[in-house]
Amino acid sequence: MRTEETGSGPTRAPSQPEERRPGFRERAELASQRVPFRIKLAVVWVGIFTVLGVLFALAQFDTTWLADHFSFIALGLPWTILIAALAIILAVILALLGALGRLSKNPIAFGVAGFYTSFFRGTPLIVQLFLIFLALPEIAPEGWGWLGDRLTLSVLQTGVIGLGLNYGAYMTEIFRAGIQSVGHGQREAAEALGMTYPQVMRRVVLPQALRVIIPPTGNEFIAMLKDSALVSLLGSVAGQMEVFRRAQLVGRADFRPLEAFLVAAAIYWALTTIFQYFQSRLERRLSRGYVRAAVQRKTKWVPASASGSAGSGAMQVEVGVEDDEATPGPMENGH
Amino acid sequence: MAEVTNSEPVLRIENLHKSFGHLEVLRGIDMEIRKGEVVVIFGRSGSGKSTLLRCINFLEEPTEGTIELAGIRIGGGHRTKHKRDEIRQLRIHAGMVFQQFNLFPHMTALQNVMEGPVIVKGIPEETARASAMELLAKTGLADKAEEHPIRLSGGQQQRVAIARALAMEPDVMLFDEPTSALDPELIGEVLQVMKALATELHMTMMVVTHEMGFAREVANRMAFFHEGMILEEGTPSEMFTNTKFPETRKFLDAVL
Numbered sequence: 001m002r003t004e005e006t007g008s009g010p011t012r013a014p015s016q017p018e019e020r021r022p023g024f025r026e027r028a029e030l031a032s033q034r035v036p037f038r039i040k041l042a043v044v045w046v047g048i049f050t051v052l053g054v055l056f057a058l059a060q061f062d063t064t065w066l067a068d069h070f071s072f073i074a075l076g077l078p079w080t081i082l083i084a085a086l087a088i089i090l091a092v093i094l095a096l097l098g099a100l101g102r103l104s105k106n107p108i109a110f111g112v113a114g115f116y117t118s119f120f121r122g123t124p125l126i127v128q129l130f131l132i133f134l135a136l137p138e139i140a141p142e143g144w145g146w147l148g149d150r151l152t153l154s155v156l157q158t159g160v161i162g163l164g165l166n167y168g169a170y171m172t173e174i175f176r177a178g179i180q181s182v183g184h185g186q187r188e189a190a191e192a193l194g195m196t197y198p199q200v201m202r203r204v205v206l207p208q209a210l211r212v213i214i215p216p217t218g219n220e221f222i223a224m225l226k227d228s229a230l231v232s233l234l235g236s237v238a239g240q241m242e243v244f245r246r247a248q249l250v251g252r253a254d255f256r257p258l259e260a261f262l263v264a265a266a267i268y269w270a271l272t273t274i275f276q277y278f279q280s281r282l283e284r285r286l287s288r289g290y291v292r293a294a295v296q297r298k299t300k301w302v303p304a305s306a307s308g309s310a311g312s313g314a315m316q317v318e319v320g321v322e323d324d325e326a327t328p329g330p331m332e333n334g335h
Numbered sequence: 336m337a338e339v340t341n342s343e344p345v346l347r348i349e350n351l352h353k354s355f356g357h358l359e360v361l362r363g364i365d366m367e368i369r370k371g372e373v374v375v376i377f378g379r380s381g382s383g384k385s386t387l388l389r390c391i392n393f394l395e396e397p398t399e400g401t402i403e404l405a406g407i408r409i410g411g412g413h414r415t416k417h418k419r420d421e422i423r424q425l426r427i428h429a430g431m432v433f434q435q436f437n438l439f440p441h442m443t444a445l446q447n448v449m450e451g452p453v454i455v456k457g458i459p460e461e462t463a464r465a466s467a468m469e470l471l472a473k474t475g476l477a478d479k480a481e482e483h484p485i486r487l488s489g490g491q492q493q494r495v496a497i498a499r500a501l502a503m504e505p506d507v508m509l510f511d512e513p514t515s516a517l518d519p520e521l522i523g524e525v526l527q528v529m530k531a532l533a534t535e536l537h538m539t540m541m542v543v544t545h546e547m548g549f550a551r552e553v554a555n556r557m558a559f560f561h562e563g564m565i566l567e568e569g570t571p572s573e574m575f576t577n578t579k580f581p582e583t584r585k586f587l588d589a590v591l
Contacts, residue, residue, distance in 0.1 A: 188394055189437035189496075193451040193503060194427040203454055207441045 059258060066259050069250050073263050076243035077271070083156065083228045083242060087163035088221045094168025099175035100201070113172070120169035126230055129162040133234050156240055159231035167220055167227075174216045178209035211286060218279040222272050229268070243267050342370040345506050345539050346391070346429075351400035352411070353386055360386045362563035364400070368507060371537040375550040375571075378560030379586060384543040385434075387560075388509045391541070392429045393422045404428050405506045427455060430500030434512040436492040438484040444471060444495045445480040451503045463502075470498040474528050490521030494528050501532075508532065510542040522546070529553070545590050551575060559583045 022030070032040075094116075101113025120128065133153060140148035153161065182205045190204040232245035241249070244264050251260025346368040353361040360383045368374055376384045389395040391402055397411030405428040409421050438447050448467035452458040471480050474494040484492050493513055500508060510529065514522040526549050532538045533553045544550065550557055551571045558568040559582075567579050578584045 183437075185433060185435050185437040186439065189431075189433060189439070192392055192394065192426055192429075192431040193499075194423045194455045195451075196423065199454055203450065204439055208439075 056258075062256060062259055065254065065256050066263065069254075069256075069260070070263055072250055073243060073246045073260065074267060076241050076246040077267065079156070079240060079242040080225065080228050080244075080271070083159045083163065083231060084221060084224045086160040087167065087224055087228070088217075090160060090164025091167035091171050091220070091224075092217065094164060095171035095175045098168060098172030099179055102172060102176050103179060117169045117172050120166050125162065125166045125227060126233065128166055129158060129230060129234060132162050132165075133158040154240075155231060155234045155237055158234055159228060159242075163224055163227060163231075167224055171217065171220055174220070175209070175213055178211075178213035179205055181212045182208045214286060215279070215283045218275070218282060222275050222279065225271055225275065226268055229264075342372075344368065345370050345372075345404065346541075347401075347403040348387075348391065349401045349403070351387070351390060351402070352398045353383070353390055353395060354398045360563055361390065361397075364565060366558070366565070368539060368541060370539055372555045373533045373540045373542065373553050375554040375557045376541065376543045376560060377545060377547075377550070377557065377586070377590075378566075382560040383563040384560045385511050388431070388511050388541060388543055391509060392426050392431055394431075427503055428506045430503055430505035430508045432493070432496050432500055432508065432510045432513050434515050436484070436489070436496045436516070438492055438496055438499070440484050443481050443483055444476060444487065444498075447484070447495055448498045448502045451499065456503070467498070467502055470501055471495070473531075474498045475524070488521060489517045490524045493517065493525045497525075497528055497532070501538075507539045507541060510540065510544065512543050512545075514544065514546060547575075547587070547591055559586065 098113045098117055101109040102117070104110050104113075133155070137148045137152045140151060186204055186208065187200055190200040195203065228242055229244035231242060232248060236245045236249070247260040247264035251257045254260075344367045346366075348364055348366040351361055351364040352359070362383075364383075364387060366374075376387065378384055386395060390397045391404070393402075393409070396414065399411045401408055401410045402425070403409075404425050407421055407425045407428070409418065409425060414422075438444075439450065442450065445464065445467055448470055449460070449463045452463040452466070453460055468477065468480060471477050474497060476491060476494055476498070479487060479491060479495075484495065487495065497508075497513075513529070514525050517525065526546060529540070529542070530549065530553050533540055542549075542554070554571050556568060557571055557574045558565045559574070559578075559580075560566070561580075561582050567574075567583055574583070575587065578587065
């Protein structure tokens with residue numbers, strides 16, 4: 001059979017010019033390939049919102065109620081942002097101390113930092129908030145009323161402290177990884193100059209670690225904006241309510257849970273989207289500073305092969321980025 | 336260069352031992368480095384050369400023995416708060432140049448050189464800037480003062496690193512294989528700066544290197560390291576012409 005086929009092959013080949021008509025499906029596929037991905041994506045999003053809109057219409061979504069109460073819920077935004085902003089500051093401080101503790105040879109620092117991260121990562125955030133809000137004043141012994149009063153915190157204070165403690169424990173790992181990403185030679189060079197430990201950290205290690213630390217810290221802040229909604233479960237003080245608390249209040253009062261919580265969800269979504277945008281710009285800026293330097297260096301005088309042997313860890317990272325930007329490099333340099 | 340052998344000792348190393356776990360890397364080193372002397376330390380990798388330099392400024396803790404530099408005398412063993420302070424004082428008198436340069440990448444060349452004097456010695460920034468510029472000029476890098484290390488070649492980076500160590504006005508400079516990480520065509524410029532240091536500034540130097548041309552030209556003394564001990568030492572002419580041990584001869588034949 002095989003010999004027969006190969007033998008007759010050359011004679012049969014020219015007798016197959018028959019044009020195959022593509023079917024509908026195939027033509028549709030080809031047409032689809034001419035449409036840019038972005039356009040298709042937009043269509044998908046429009047589709048999703050159409051379906052949601054239809055569902056809301058069927059559920060008799062009350063748009064007039066929405067218009068009346070939107071601003072009431074949105075007025076919680078400053079509080080939401082305030083809680084998250086204060087808490088992230090506290091978390092950064094705690095994460096720095098925690099990371100230095102975890103990297104320390106001092107048993108007290110190491111042990112306390114270990115307890116801190118283990119407890120606050122090992123228990124639910126909502127439990128921690130209730131512990132701080134309701135249980136903390138109880139630790140004051142009989143007759144120490146002033147201490148109990150001191151430990152009785154407002155909702156706002158509890159939110160900031162609770163979120164800060166919890167996120168600080170998670171961010172300890174981010175800070176630790178950032179500090180460890182700085183090459184050992186950097187620390188040795190600083191020590192060889194006679195620097196003290198705080199000087200080594202402040203002048204040499206932390207400035208370099210920040211490159212690694214800042215982007216994930218931004219992500220933690222965005223996550224914290226959302227988790228600040230948990231604070232609403234502690235109760236409320238008039239005039240200090242964040243977004244979700246306000247949504248609960250009006251939603252329950254008017255029996256409009258769908259509208260109220262959707263508004264709250266939309267507000268959180270918008271907020272995180274905006275911060276995500278700034279976050280990605282920040283990340284791009286942080287990497288660009290290194291890229292530009294690397295590109296200019298490459299075109300200036302160093303053969304590409306030399307860059308690999310250039311030394312410290314930080315440089316190797318940049319060499320990697322340099323390759324991605326290799327094409328725009330010469331253009332930038334041209335003018 | 337014979338006159339330096341009569342000058343006062345700057346650095347004294349006594350009975351220095353260093354073990355990493357069960358591995359004994361230094362097995363009793365005794366050395367005296369005199370003011371203005373250039374000592375080249377050579378030997379196979381793993382023979383303890385780098386560890387010796389790193390023990391001198393306590394980047395490694397000696398297991399046993401003492402280091403005496405600029406009147407500061409520190410023994411091996413555990414660190415206390417007091418000992419850590421002394422180590423910092425000693426380090427100010429010992430400039431170190433690393434194989435991998437270890438410049439601070441987030442600072443310009445000038446900032447790298449100013450960092451020690453300003454932060455450690457508390458010298459006013461303007462004074463430090465002026466002397467840093469002077470040092471960069473001496474190492475041929477005046478026009479690179481505002482560049483970050485990433486934009487400098489390996490040879491230029493190492494010259495900045497030398498300037499950074501010099502800025503502390505040390506009593507001794509420790510060079511830990513300063514040219515080993517460099518491309519061959521960049522080695523010369525670094526050796527040239529080191530040679531100028533020795534001949535013009537009469538800097539006291541301990542150099543771990545395989546650059547035997549540099550040793551022959553600049554060193555007052557050469558010490559051959561073998562299995563954690565100084566097997567033999569002498570002037571370059573002694574070492575190159577009549578070595579006492581076959582190990583030294585073998586090593587020299589291999590690198591020359």
